[in-house]
Amino acid sequence: MENEVKVKKGFSFTRAHLCFPYAIFLVFFVILPLILIVYYAFTSKSGRISFENFIWFFSSWASIKTLLISIGLSLLTTFICLLIAYPVAFILARMKSNKNVILLFLFIMPMWINFVLRAMAMKELLDLFGIITKYNYLSTVIGMVYDYLPFMVLPLFTTLSNLDKSYEEAASDLGANKVKVFTKITFPLSLAGVFSGITMVFLPCMTCYVISDTFGSGKVTIIGKFIEQWFGTGDNWHYGSVIAFILIVIMFISTLFTGGFSEDKNSRGTTL
Amino acid sequence: MKTLTKRLLSAFLCLLLVLTCMQFIGCGKFDELVIYNCQDYIDEDLLEDFKKEYKEKHGVKLKIKYDCFDTLENMYSNVKINPDTYDLICPSDYMIEKMAREGMLEELSLTDGEYKQYVSPYIDAKLKSISFTTENGTKSLADYAAGYMWGTIGIAYNPETVNEEDVKSWNVLWNDTYNKKFTIKDSVRDTYFVGLAKAYNEELYNAKSAFELNNDLNAYQTTLSAIFNNTSVEAVGKVKEVLKTAKTNCYAMEVDSGKDSIIKGDTDIYVAWSGDGVYALDEADEEEKTLNFIVPEEGSNVWYDGWCIVKNAKNKAIAQEFINFMSRPSNVIKNMEYIGYVSCVGGQEIFNWVKETYGEDDGEFSVDLSYFFGEGSFSVSFSEENRQFSAQYPDISVINRCVGMNYYPNEANERINNMWQEIKA
Incomplete structure (x- = not known):
């Protein structure tokens, strides 16, 4: 009996305790803000529970149009990123290991340079070709692709280089040509990387209005800009929160589709 | 080995003790002022000058905590959430009005001192022109704000x-x-x-x-x-x-x-x-x-920013001293040279500096500034129209x-x- 009491009193450090810092972070910076967003989204200015913010959002063509444009721009950007990044990641993963590290660095290094600086430099370049003011949407997509490409390359590279080569060898031994090996074996096995790349490009694209502001001459508006407006000059946190809430729902759905919650062992270590 | 550890430890403890003592001597009693201003909107050397002057005048060290905001709306919500944090803030005209109406600002009592002495009659009248009813009777923006830049x-x-x-x-x-x-x-x-x-x-x-x-x-x-x-x-x-x-x-x-x-x-x-x-x-x-x-x-629009003291601020007296310090012509000139905006402070000294800076050349275009600098002759002539000077100090016909x-x-x-x-x- 006495022994048992002693055991309870003493503090023994276990692995579980290592989670405390993250748990605290999670509560203060993820869970609490989420609760606040939900609270503001479902209450009116007088503090009563209501759906008026949702009615406001869905009855305004401007909001819906901007939401659709944001989704469209993000989808396009993600698609282009994937088109560019997949071959690159594939080639890098197949190279001899000391060479590919250097090449990979060349792709990742832009991430180390300040984002605003990069955006400004790219803008000047596009300006030189006269794209900036004539084609606002085109230059916005170019800006987004430029900024988010490394986020697509990295997970694809990780998945492809961790891929067990014996599957491919087995396929070619059994008579599959190179195209078939790729479509039947390599690509399906790298899907986890593809999905995590998509998540990392598509979701931030929807809200990063700095890019659309810089590259779109202030004429391309994505939905994140409205959140800023309603928390700023608009001075209506309820409207701002309802947009944020709707975005969370959309992102949740898109994550479901891209299998972000599935427990595929191949996807381990692909998200940064 | 053991003695070495002991020696090292005692030496370390001694050092710690000395450092702690030094800290007490160094700090002693100090006063504090917390300023919340727009980014790049002050020559920060002036903060140091004010600290020195304060020490000489009161014999007490002054610590200034200087924070910046990016948008007025952020400033507003921050002050609303943390009403005890800041003493002195610098909002624009419409935000001064909003905050004053909502009772977030302390009334100023700048009866004497440099601000009252030098503030431009034009800005003063602008501040006075917006009035509203509070629980202490009818007040105007001049009761809550001291003009800074316009x-x-x-x-x-x-x-x-x-x-x-x-x-x-x-x-x-x-x-x-x-x-x-x-x-x-x-x-x-x-x-x-x-x-x-x-x-x-x-x-x-x-x-x-x-x-x-x-x-x-x-x-x-x-x-x-x-x-x-x-x-x-x-x-x-x-x-x-x-x-x-x-x-x-x-x-x-x-x-x-x-x-x-x-x-x-x-x-x-x-x-x-x-x-x-x-x-x-x-x-x-x-x-x-x-x-x-x-x-x-x-x-068109004429805008101005002004210094305001947050309701129940702990360091109201120091904040007012700072406003007066910032309105002293020599400091105004220093500040204007640094940030490039036009101060709400007028007076002969500023006028002379302005004339010199923009190089009056007795040309055919004259700018009448008596509305801003007050009684007396404050007119400047240039040979070129619509240049820097008239952008900074518009003629009375523009101001009308x-x-x-x-x-x-x-x-x-x-x-x-x-x-x-x-x-x-």
Whole structure:
């Protein structure tokens, strides 16, 4: 009996305790803000529970149009990123290991340079070709692709280089040509990387209005800009929160589709 | 080995003790002032100067905590959430009004001292012109704010490509000749103002001709103020239509990049706050290009920022001392040289400095500034018109057609922001 009491009193450090810092972070910076967003989204200015913010959002063509444009721009950007990044990641993963590290660095290094600086430099370049003011949407997509490409390359590279080569060898031994090996074996096995790349490009694209502001001459508006407006000059946190809430729902759905919650062992270590 | 450890440990403890003592001696008693200002909006050397002066005067060390905000709205919510954190803040006109109305500001008692002595009569009258009822009776903004910097909104343009007659009216932004050759501000309040100038163009011109006939400045200003602060459903609807066209026709909607665009020659017309306009003119001068700045004939906005003390601030007395310190002509000049905006402080000393800085040359264009500097003769002549000087210190004829932009009540603010959302989408 006495022994048992002693055991309870003493503090023994276990692995579980290592989670405390993250748990605290999670509560203060993820869970609490989420609760606040939900609270503001479902209450009116007088503090009563209501759906008026949702009615406001869905009855305004401007909001819906901007939401659709944001989704469209993000989808396009993600698609282009994937088109560019997949071959690159594939080639890098197949190279001899000391060479590919250097090449990979060349792709990742832009991430180390300040984002605003990069955006400004790219803008000047596009300006030189006269794209900036004539084609606002085109230059916005170019800006987004430029900024988010490394986020697509990295997970694809990780998945492809961790891929067990014996599957491919087995396929070619059994008579599959190179195209078939790729479509039947390599690509399906790298899907986890593809999905995590998509998540990392598509979701931030929807809200990063700095890019659309810089590259779109202030004429391309994505939905994140409205959140800023309603928390700023608009001075209506309820409207701002309802947009944020709707975005969370959309992102949740898109994550479901891209299998972000599935427990595929191949996807381990692909998200940064 | 063991003794070595012990020795090291005791040496370390001794050091710790000495350091702790030093800290007590060093700090002793100190006073504190917490300032919350817009970014890049003060010469920070002046903070050090004030600390020195405070130490000499009171024999107590002063610590200044200097924080910056990026937008007034962020400042507002931050002060609202942390009412005990800040002593001195520096909002713009409409935000001063909003905060004062909501009882978030402490009344100033600047009865004597440099601010009262040197503040421009024009700014003082502007502050006094906005009054409202509080629980302590009728108050005006002058009871809550001490003017800091001020300016107008106008148009910087390239005189080689733009006809001067055209930029005398805000209509220039809807003139097909300048399609894709102008930028407008990507900010709700400023661009709504410009939209009103277009939507109520006829009314503004009528008011102007009435003023030219009867010379009744009060009536003119009242009419202008009513037009430029019209937030009715009808006005917002009209502005929406004109701004839609402006958005399509403009080169860009910008907050920052407009300067570069006009200097590089991508655009010829740049709707700008006077401070930014002067900056663009200066930069262009360096590249041996000439730009001009003009405030259109229909009228425009005059804005100002002011020092305010947060309600129940702990260091009110020090904050007021700081306001007076910042209003001392020598410090005003130092500050103006650093940030490039125009101070709300007038007086002979500033006038002399201004004249010298902008190089008066007794040309044919004269600028009458007695409205700003007070009694006496404050007129300057230049051989070139519409340059830096008149952008910084507009002639009385320009000032007569400029009015402030009040704060929009909740409902109106929402209406205008919804309109803005439709423009941007």
